Structures are given as C-alpha cells and as structure tokens.
Amino acid sequence: MMLEQYRELYINKNTQFIFVDQKGFVQESDQVLFDVKSGSSIFELHPFFESLGAIFEGPEEEIDLNCVHLSLQEGLFIIDIKILKKQGGLLLIIHDFTQHYNSYRLVTQARNESVIKTELTVIKNLELEERERFKNRFIQNFSHELRNPLTSIMAITDLLQDTKLDVEQSQMMRFLKDSNSNLKLLLEDILSMSMIDSGRLTIIPKMFDLVDFLELLKFTYQAKAKEKGLSFIASWDGDIPDILEGDRLRLFQVLTNLLDNALKYTEKGTVTLNVKLNQKRANRVSLRFQVKDTGIGISPEDFPVIFEIFKQLNSNNQSAGNGLGLAIA
Amino acid sequence: MLKSKKIVVLGHFGVGKTSLIRRFVTDTFSDNYKVTIGVHITKKVVVISPDNTISMILWDLEGTDDIASIRKAYLLGTHGVVFVFDIARPSTFQHLNDDLKIVSAKIPNTPLLVVGNKIDLVDANELKTTLVENSILVDFLTSAKTGDAVNDLFANLASQLANDA
Numbered sequence: 001m002m003l004e005q006y007r008e009l010y011i012n013k014n015t016q017f018i019f020v021d022q023k024g025f026v027q028e029s030d031q032v033l034f035d036v037k038s039g040s041s042i043f044e045l046h047p048f049f050e051s052l053g054a055i056f057e058g059p060e061e062e063i064d065l066n067c068v069h070l071s072l073q074e075g076l077f078i079i080d081i082k083i084l085k086k087q088g089g090l091l092l093i094i095h096d097f098t099q100h101y102n103s104y105r106l107v108t109q110a111r112n113e114s115v116i117k118t119e120l121t122v123i124k125n126l127e128l129e130e131r132e133r134f135k136n137r138f139i140q141n142f143s144h145e146l147r148n149p150l151t152s153i154m155a156i157t158d159l160l161q162d163t164k165l166d167v168e169q170s171q172m173m174r175f176l177k178d179s180n181s182n183l184k185l186l187l188e189d190i191l192s193m194s195m196i197d198s199g200r201l202t203i204i205p206k207m208f209d210l211v212d213f214l215e216l217l218k219f220t221y222q223a224k225a226k227e228k229g230l231s232f233i234a235s236w237d238g239d240i241p242d243i244l245e246g247d248r249l250r251l252f253q254v255l256t257n258l259l260d261n262a263l264k265y266t267e268k269g270t271v272t273l274n275v276k277l278n279q280k281r282a283n284r285v286s287l288r289f290q291v292k293d294t295g296i297g298i299s300p301e302d303f304p305v306i307f308e309i310f311k312q313l314n315s316n317n318q319s320a321g322n323g324l325g326l327a328i329a
Numbered sequence: 330m331l332k333s334k335k336i337v338v339l340g341h342f343g344v345g346k347t348s349l350i351r352r353f354v355t356d357t358f359s360d361n362y363k364v365t366i367g368v369h370i371t372k373k374v375v376v377i378s379p380d381n382t383i384s385m386i387l388w389d390l391e392g393t394d395d396i397a398s399i400r401k402a403y404l405l406g407t408h409g410v411v412f413v414f415d416i417a418r419p420s421t422f423q424h425l426n427d428d429l430k431i432v433s434a435k436i437p438n439t440p441l442l443v444v445g446n447k448i449d450l451v452d453a454n455e456l457k458t459t460l461v462e463n464s465i466l467v468d469f470l471t472s473a474k475t476g477d478a479v480n481d482l483f484a485n486l487a488s489q490l491a492n493d494a
Contacts, residue, residue, distance in 0.1 A: 048386075
C-alpha cells in the first residue's frame with residue numbers, strides 16, 4: 001500500500017498519457033501535467049508536436065525522445081516522451097524530468113564554458129606568442145642591420161678626428177662622437193630587451209674581480225658626475241668577496257643603467273652606489289647593490305610602472321633617454 | 330498552402346546554433362552563453378510566395394563534439410539540416426568534412442547548409458585563410474550577433490524546402 005502511494009507521488013504525478021488520431025486530433029488525455037482539450041489539434045499545442053506528422057508517415061512503431069523542452073501555458077517542461085503507433089493513432093507517454101534536466105544543465109554549462117574558455121585562451125596565447133616572435137625577430141634583424149653602418153660611421157669619425165680640424169669642427173666632432181655612442185648604446189639596449197623578452201638572453205658566468213669592477217665604476221662615474229657638477233660616492237662592505245663567478249657584463253649593464261638614470265635626473269647633490277653583503281652560504285653569496293641620488297625622486301604611485309619598457313616618468317626632460325634602461329635593469 | 334518542414338540545427342557546442350535561431354525567429358541576441366541540453370523547438374512561418382508558405386519547425390539540438398553520437402530519434406522526419414561551426418574556434422571545424430559525412434549518412438538525401446558563424450570575431454583576411462587552410466566549403470558566413478546573413482541562410486533553406494514535394 002505504501003509503495004502504491006509513493007508510485008502515485010513520484011511516478012503517476014509526473015507522467016501524462018495522450019492519445020491522438022492519425023490527423024493529430026486529441027482523443028484522450030489524462031491532463032496530469034498540462035491541459036490538452038479533447039478534439040483539439042496536438043499540432044497547435046507546441047511546434048514539437050507539429051513535427052509528429054513525419055512520424056505518422058515513418059516506419060518506426062516506437063520512438064523515444066529525451067530532454068525535449070516544451071514551453072506551455074502551464075510553464076516550462078523538460079520531458080522524455082515515448083511515442084507508440086497504435087490502432088487508429090499515436091499514444092504519447094510524457095515523463096516530466098524538468099528538475100533532473102535543470103541540474104544536468106548546470107553541470108553541462110560549467111563543463112562547456114570551461115572547455116571553450118581553455119580553447120580561446122590557448123588560441124589567444126598562440127597569437128600573442130606569434131606576435132612576440134615577429135616583434136623580436138624584427139627588432140633583432142633591425143638592430144643588426146643598423147649596427148654595420150654605425151660601425152662604419154664610428155670608424156670614419158675616428159679617422160676624421162685625426163685630421164686637421166679647426167675649433168668649430170672639433171666641437172662638431174665631439175657632438176658627432178657623442179651621438180654615435182648614444183646610438184650604439186640605444187641599439188644594444190634594444191637588442192638586450194628583445195633577447196630578454198624572447199627568453200634568449202643567456203647569463204654567462206665567469207670569474208671576475210668584484211672590487212676591480214667597483215673601482216672602475218667609481219672612476220667612471222666620478223668623472224661623469226664631475227662634468228655635471230655633482231659628486232659621486234661609491235662604497236662597499238669590507239667583507240664582500242674579491243673574486244666572484246657571475247656575468248660581469250650584465251651586472252655592468254644593470255648598474256650603469258641605474259647610475260646613468262640617477263645622474264640624468266639629479267641636478268644638484270650626490271649620487272651614491274653602495275654594495276652590501278646580504279648573506280653568504282657555502283660557495284654562494286647574495287649582494288645588495290643600492291643606487292641613491294638627490295634628484296627629483298619617484299612618487300610611490302609611479303613605482304609599479306618604472307620598470308616598464310619605454311616608460312618615462314619625465315618625458316619632457318631634455319636629457320631623457322630611450323626608456324629601456326630600467327626595464328633592462 | 331502551409332507546409333510543415335522540420336529543420337535540425339547541428340554542430341559542436343558553443344558555436345551559436347541557438348543564437349542563430351533566436352536571431353532568425355525573434356531578431357534578438359544575447360552575449361550570455363546558455364547551454365542547450367536535449368532539444369529546443371521553435372517555429373517560424375515563412376512566406377515564399379502568395380500561394381507558397383512554409384512552417385519551419387527548427388530543432389535546436391544540444392551541441393556535441395562527437396557528431397556521431399547524435400540520437401537518431403532526433404533526426405526522424407528531417408527535411409533540412411543546418412550545420413554550424415564557429416569560425417573563431419578551430420576545434421569546431423577541424424574535422425568538418427568528416428562531421429558532414431556522418432550527418433549525410435544519418436540523414437541522406439536532405440538539403441544541408443554549412444554555416445560558419447561568429448564572423449564578427451575575425452577579420453576578413455583571417456576568415457579567408459581559415460577557410461582555405463581547412464578546405465572548408467561553406468554555404469553561409471553569418472553573425473548571429475550582428476545579424477549578418479542570418480535571414481539569407483534560412484530564406485535559402487526555406488526556398489529549397491518549398492520546392493520539395
């Protein structure tokens with residue numbers, strides 16, 4: 001008895017039987033799910049039933065269709081339907097699985113969205129990589145192509161300098177040499193940036209004398225600072241190792257970029273380079289290089305962008321460079 | 330005379346089948362992707378000529394990346410097929426010719442239109458390259474978003490079906 005009640009509750013209340021004649025007119029319906037008037041055309045109930053005409057004509061005796069959406073006056077039903085050819089018409093047995101299919105829809109929605117999102121991300125990444133490759137190839141070729149004529153110009157400039165020049169010509173020669181050097185540095189920076197971007201920059205560790213290296217920087221930048229009426233102080237801890245294994249060239253590139261930048265934006269006062277020993281473990285050492293200046297400084301809100309490529313905070317500054325220095329550093 | 334014609338709209342999921350039908354039937358579009366499960370059926374009456382009107386019963390089938398798995402019962406009594414792929418997602422057209430062979434085998438001797446949808450997402454040159462590189466013979470290039478060629482597509486199919494007995 002109890003099972004009968006459950007059957008009534010969970011099965012019978014979700015299943016409707018409709019019998020239609022061969023022209024699609026409703027002969028009988030138990031109206032469990034929705035009202036279908038006897039004598040009305042089932043074809044007019046919903047476009048789905050309009051397709052039943054073809055089933056009358058087909059050879060199939062029994063057809064099962066799952067997950068059919070019917071939007072009716074009573075609401076939305078998602079049904080499984082069994083269509084049976086009987087004497088004089090069709091018997092339609094409709095099971096309402098709206099709740100079940102709505103849960104399934106959520107799972108499918110999440111799965112499909114995830115698959116599509118992944119696919120579009122992969123496509124986007126491939127496009128970006130291709131663009132990046134093209135850009136890097138272009139920059140590398142471009143830089144190489146420019147280097148050759150520049151080398152010739154520099155060589156000819158050197159030859160020209162050894163000829164007899166008057167005061168005005170000597171002055172022009174100095175400008176020419178400065179411009180050549182700047183252009184050469186710019187090309188090297190562009191090439192370095194492109195190699196860093198494409199992951200092709202190789203760090204080449206070699207033994208070098210760190211103290212000699214710092215002495216060289218001190219000598220060079222004291223001269224540069226003096227030219228601008230500034231002072232330059234270089235100091236380092238006594239316990240930093242003399243001999244290190246590392247990429248001296250890249251360390252030089254990073255520090256000169258930072259120091260040039262400090263000199264560029266300091267009109268009065270001092271630029272300082274300080275090197276400290278952070279820690280030493282086994283045969284590895286961690287050093288802290290600090291560059292300070294008494295220039296205009298950087299406001300905290302600009303911190304996130306200062307290492308961006310071609311980003312210059314003071315683009316109207318006459319001494320502004322190419323915007324690559326800090327990005328490389 | 331009003332003739333009912335069943336049209337099934339097939340293709341991988343997320344290619345815009347539901348959006349194409351919605352654009353054709355109600356001239357609306359939504360950017361929100363809502364998955365279709367099972368089948369949604371809508372209808373639009375199309376007047377071909379004063380004495381030739383057809384009722385297009387559009388069966389919007391759940392998208393699948395395995396076209397062979399589509400249940401035969403959904404395809405019974407089909408008069409026309411629209412096969413849709415997404416021009417911006419290669420996985421939906423990489424095996425297009427194989428998919429079309431499966432469809433033709435399941436629903437033989439039935440008019441079939443091949444539709445590349447979402448043309449608003451790619452530029453014209455990219456579109457041409459994609460079609461040539463993948464040896465795709467397409468009947469219509471559409472955008473459910475902008476409405477480009479959507480009515481033309483269904484009007485073409487309606488004309489073909491109206492001429493059938």
